[in-house]
Amino acid sequence: MNQCDNYSMAVQLYLDNELMGSTEEFFLRHASECAHCREQLELEQRLSALLRRTLPLYVASEELRARVEGTIPLGRVAVPTDIADAVALLASGRLSYMTGAPLIVDGGMTAW
Numbered sequence: 001m002n003q004c005d006n007y008s009m010a011v012q013l014y015l016d017n018e019l020m021g022s023t024e025e026f027f028l029r030h031a032s033e034c035a036h037c038r039e040q041l042e043l044e045q046r047l048s049a050l051l052r053r054t055l056p057l058y059v060a061s062e063e064l065r066a067r068v069e070g071t072i073p074l075g076r077v078a079v080p081t082d083i084a085d086a087v088a089l090l091a092s093g094r095l096s097y098m099t100g101a102p103l104i105v106d107g108g109m110t111a112w
C-alpha cells in the first residue's frame with residue numbers, strides 16, 4: 001500500500017472542511033511534502049470549481065473530463081440524446097401504470 005493511499009479520502013474531507021485537529025495537520029504536512037497529493041488536491045479543487053460553475057463538461061480539460069468520466073459507472077458523460085430518450089419515454093404513454101416514481105438518468109451514479 002502506497003503511503004498516499006491513506007490520504008486519498010483525506011483530500012475529499014479536507015475540501016469539504018471535515019478534517020480537523022491533528023488529522024488536518026497530518027494531511028497538510030504530508031501534502032506539503034508530497035507532489036502526488038498536492039496534484040490530487042489541485043485536481044479536486046479544479047473539478048469542484050468547474051462543477052460549481054455548472055459549465056458544460058465539454059469545456060473542461062481532457063484531464064478533468066477523464067477524472068469525471070472515471071467516476072461514472074457507465075464510463076462516460078451523458079449526451080443530450082440520453083436525456084431526450086428518457087423524456088420521450090415518459091411522454092410516450094407507454095408508462096401508463098408508472099406513477100410518482102423517479103426516472104433517474106445518471107449513468108449509474110446513484111445505483112449503489
Ligand SMILES: [Zn+2]
Pocket residue numbers: 003004007030031034035036037038
Ligand atoms: Zn501523498
